[in-house]
Structures are given as C-alpha cells and as structure tokens.
Amino acid sequence: MSDDEWLHPPRHEVAAAVGRALAEDLAPLGDLTASLLQDQLAEASVTARVAGTIAGTRCATEAFAQVDPEVQVVWHRGEGSRVEPGDVVGVVSGRLASIVTAERTALNFLGFLSGIATRTRQFVDAAAAGGSARVWDTRKTVPGLRSLSKAAVRAGGGRNHRGNLSDWLMLKDNHLSELGITASVALARDRWPGRTIHVECDRLEQVVEALHAGADAILCDNMPTDEVRACVDAAREIQGDGPRRTLLEVSGGVTLDTIGAYAATGVDVISAGALTNAAGVLDLGLDIGPVGPDGRARRIGVDPT
Numbered sequence: 001m002s003d004d005e006w007l008h009p010p011r012h013e014v015a016a017a018v019g020r021a022l023a024e025d026l027a028p029l030g031d032l033t034a035s036l037l038q039d040q041l042a043e044a045s046v047t048a049r050v051a052g053t054i055a056g057t058r059c060a061t062e063a064f065a066q067v068d069p070e071v072q073v074v075w076h077r078g079e080g081s082r083v084e085p086g087d088v089v090g091v092v093s094g095r096l097a098s099i100v101t102a103e104r105t106a107l108n109f110l111g112f113l114s115g116i117a118t119r120t121r122q123f124v125d126a127a128a129a130g131g132s133a134r135v136w137d138t139r140k141t142v143p144g145l146r147s148l149s150k151a152a153v154r155a156g157g158g159r160n161h162r163g164n165l166s167d168w169l170m171l172k173d174n175h176l177s178e179l180g181i182t183a184s185v186a187l188a189r190d191r192w193p194g195r196t197i198h199v200e201c202d203r204l205e206q207v208v209e210a211l212h213a214g215a216d217a218i219l220c221d222n223m224p225t226d227e228v229r230a231c232v233d234a235a236r237e238i239q240g241d242g243p244r245r246t247l248l249e250v251s252g253g254v255t256l257d258t259i260g261a262y263a264a265t266g267v268d269v270i271s272a273g274a275l276t277n278a279a280g281v282l283d284l285g286l287d288i289g290p291v292g293p294d295g296r297a298r299r300i301g302v303d304p305t
Helices: 011-026 057-067 096-128 146-155 173-179 181-191 206-214 226-240 259-263
Strands: 041-048 072-075 088-095 134-136 169-170 196-199 217-221 249-252 268-271 284-288
Touching: 011 057, 011 096, 011 169, 041 096, 057 072, 057 096, 057 146, 072 217, 072 226, 088 096, 096 134, 096 146, 096 259, 096 284, 169 173, 169 181, 169 249, 173 196, 181 196, 181 206, 196 206, 206 217, 206 226, 226 249, 268 284
Parallel strands: 134 268, 169 196, 196 217, 217 249, 249 268
Antiparallel strands: 041 088, 041 284, 072 088
C-alpha cells in the first residue's frame, strides 16, 4: 500500500460515483460525437490553469478506465500536491475517442475535489498562522459524494469530522431541549458505551456543565473569540492541561479572515462547512495532441463542454 493511500477515497466509492456520473453522460446511446472519430491513438496532458492543491486523481483514472480499460493515465502530481499555472498534473494516452468521452467526467471529479483540497489548504495555512488547532470538515457535503469530499479535505491538509450519524453522538440544542446536558451525556454513555459523546454549546455556562458531565468533546458554536478563550480557560481550570482534557472545537461562521484568531484561543479543532460546500472548482484542462519537450500536450481544439 502506498504512503498516500489514506488520502484517497475508498475504491468502491470511487467506482460507484464514477459509474453514476458516466451514466448521466452516456445513457442511452453512448457518445455520439466520439463515434465519428477514427480509431486513432492520442496523448493528452492534464494541466493546471491556476494555482491550487490536487485531489481526485483516483476518480479521474477510474473515469478513463470505465470508458476504456486500455487508456493509460500517469500522474505527475499526486493527492495533496500543490500546483502552479501551467503545471502538468498527469498524462493520458490511448484511443482518442475514449479520451474525449471520459474527459468531462474525469475533469469534473478532478476539478471539484481539487477545489475542496485547495480551499482546505487555505484554511489550514490560515489556522497555522494563529495557533496549533486542527482544521476539520463537516457533514455539509454534496449528497452521495461525502467520502470523496472528505478524502479531498485530507488531501488539503485537513482532517475529518464524523462521517455520518452512526460514527458518534453529537448532542445539539434540539437534542438537549428535553433532558439537558448532564442527563443527556449520562444516557448516551449508558446506551452507547465506547462512542464519542460530543456536546454543542453556545455559551460558557453550557461548556462548564458539559465539562463536569464528562463529555468527550465540546463544540463552541458561533461564539466570539473572547468567549471561546474563556471556555478554554474553564476547561484548563476544571480538568488541567493534560492529554485527557475534553477536546474543544469551534464552529459556526468561521472564515479565512477569522480562523487565525480562533486558533489563537487555544482550541483543539476548528470546523468549517465552507471547506466542502463553498470551495469552488479548481480550473484544470485536458490538452490533446503531441507532447512537447516541456511535457505538455499541444491543444488541437477539442471542446471540453
């Protein structure tokens, strides 16, 4: 297994997602335009148009493979690699008809997931300027593409929050309205021993109660930085500053402009839905034609739309 295997989504998720995407393009009669092409061979380079961080290479490879197993893809830049405009990310070779049929699906995945990785890297770098807090994602992902999106977050230097509702228990305001924090934590501990119990709090008094209740993690939701700092101080006063201290997370409206200040409060984790739901797409192109000395293929007018 390669050292970067953990940066990729599971292979079965990749195959399923790519299969659905290709079905959108090819059902019911296949690629009519590509059927006009002669059975000629071609080589193409995947090229970065802008600076960013790469993710989704496994999905792009799978798109070409599902269209034509004989198409070869060699990646010059792997998951998590930073690229600049003009950098060759990879080279694709095989039948021209197969390449152009898979092109848009491959680039859709590569651009979408690289956009998430690029956005995550920006947040990670901004957080590092303020402190040592880790950057986590959320469940605010495109339905059906969560495992792919969370892999892209890892490629960008971030880490994953819970993957779904079965991973651990997160007690939010709606859950706490009936029993309150202390009773809810006790009931969760009884019914689901061994699971992480995470409590969402929107004020210092709730954080103090959750600390005394024995929560494994506390989410400080939409708090200003001075209140977050007070929560960190309260945790240290109640529990000390050892490795067993309850994990403290900040979330809610965190931006590139504010994440550094939140990291400086001493929290452990900062999560942001913007990593996956507002990332945009990294501009990558597929240039088809002879490859020159610079490793790039000459574009010959293939319309990527």
